[in-house]
Amino acid sequence: MRYIPLAFDLIDRPCLLVGGGPVATRKARLLRKAGARLVVVAPDITDELRELVRESGGQYYPEPYRTDFLDLGELVIAATSEESVNAIVSADARALRLPVNVVDSPELCTFTVPALVERGPLSIGISSGGAAPVLARSIRAQLEALLSPAVASMAEMAARTRDRVKEALPEPQRKDFWQWVFTGPVASKVESGKPEEGEAQLLEVLEKWAGSPEPTGEVYLVGGGPGDPDLLTFRALRLMQQADVVLYDRLVSKEVLELVRRDAERVYVGKKREFHSVPQDNINQLLVDLAREGKKVLRLKGGDPFIFGRGGEEIDRLADARIPFQVVPGITAASGCASYAGIPLTHRDHAQSVRFITGHLKEGELVLPWKELASPGQTLVFYMGLTGLDTICAQLAAHGLPAETPAALVEKGTTPEQRVVVGNLQTLPDLAREREVQAPALTIVGGVVSLHEKLQWFR
Known part of the structure; x- marks a missing residue:
């Protein structure tokens, strides 16, 4: 590991930015968001950068870079379009032992700016040390999707209550308490949009922990x-x-x-x-x-x-x-397996309703409301129905569904081992035996099964 992740407190700290174009402006946005006071050196700068300097209470010097400008900053970023100027800034800053970043030139940097995931006061930096910034941004996008938006509210709640927790609990218990807060019912309330209730529960449980702490699972x-x-x-x-x-x-x-x-x-x-x-x-x-x-x-x-x-x-x-x-909740087998098999559970030309039915045998029998199930215009999905497949097909046919009604078995649905066996009420049991279909397998009965050949995409 070439770089160690560090977090700088930049509130009202002077940061020297050499350069005034779009790249420099992007860096200035980040520095300003962290509360830095911007000191910018460049012959010309963008209108947005000029406004950022003004908002920060900083200073703009409309002239070429000189070494003495380094006296004005505690952290340096070189973002000019001139590689030679960037190299000089880096050398000068290193000589004065100032942290310096040169955009797109990791060999000239003593620190890099990571791709950031932000949730309120919480920030996560992903750095490749300048070797693969696009990969770092890709990983950031994945983390953005994984992290709940409520993380910001939880971090803000922790900041408000941190001192009270510190006063009430010694170090080992504090760690366990915060673990409980961030993974238990308090977090659930915050995630469901009730941060006030979550904080109230945090304080209520804190009193109990301080008095007689007990494990909370x-x-x-x-x-x-x-x-x-x-x-x-x-x-x-x-x-x-x-x-x-x-x-x-x-x-x-x-x-x-x-x-x-x-x-x-x-x-x-x-x-x-x-x-x-x-x-x-x-x-x-x-x-x-x-x-x-x-x-x-x-x-x-x-x-x-x-x-x-x-x-x-x-x-x-x-x-x-x-x-x-x-x-x-999870995606149920009926929805997942049918989708991967190219069988829509409802379709205006075939089925206006869908029923989920257990095909599990109880004491060797399968007792179901067969007359209702044999009604037209619906899709039937039998869970755990492989053992009772002969009975299911025979009973549906006996109670009014035509023997030619399409029916399918989806074995190990949504996995790479998925197999779909398509037939009808008359042929499906024999096909299951011939193909040696094994559980888990879902049984789908109805006109929608006829769309499988046209709509399937999972091979």
Whole structure:
């Protein structure tokens, strides 16, 4: 690492800027935003730069650069169009041990200006040491997308309450307390647009910590989507990076699981057909127990936690135990798999409604309102329906849907291993056996399936 990231306090500090063109103006904007007093040396400058100098209470010298101008600044930036002038400024500043930056010439710099992500008082600098500024800007764009806009409000709240926290708690507890603030229910309130309520809760809990601090845990119930990690929400990814322990299902793809914080403890609680590794009641209680140990617990589910994911049962138990929790919806398998297979769930010529149905056998039987399901003009999506596929197709045909009604199986949807098997109510069960379709597989029935050949794009 050639450069170490540092943060300069530039409030009312004189900064010498040599140059007056567009590049110099861009640097002046950044310096002015940090509160610097601008001292500009150049034969001519842009109107915007002239105004920035005036606003800062600085000074403009309309003449060529001379070494004695260095006496007027504590930090130097050379941004002229003349490489020879920039080189002289760099040499002079180095001789006086002044920090100097020469635009687009890292070999002449003693410091570089990073690409910045700003959220109120919080700033993140990304630097390549001048080697690849475009790459640094690209990474900045990625971070901009990942960081919640509420980060600024959280940083401002921390600034307002920092002294009170410092007075109330010793160092080890302060660290744990702030970790709780930034990852727990206080942060949730700020992110949901209620910063006043968040700050009030912060102060309320601070009193409890100061009196008798106890571990405070929380559960994140997160939908991991149908498999493709690109379908995760930004909020899901943030919480996945904060968790101390993760309880995950069989339907969570390995690519999604790789995005969990690397040092988090991982506990597999998935279920397979005719085999439950951990009973649901045990999972519910484990969430409570881990949270009571003060841990941030990630309950990571495939798809969406509230669509055949038993998420409602889990938060019901958490609510009874008064454990704080957050729920982050995910893209459910029906939406993700159908989209990747080129099958729109609704279409004005084929389906005006869509129904999500569990195809899970209970005691060897599949009891559903078949007459309602066999109504025309709708799309049927069966979750966990591979085992009962023969029954599903036979019952729908017996209750009025034509045997030629298009039907499809989407195996391992949205992943690189995705396969789509298309047939109709009469042929699909045999096709599933011939192609040896394996779970997880989603069954889609309805006229929209006929659009697959034309609209598919995922190969």
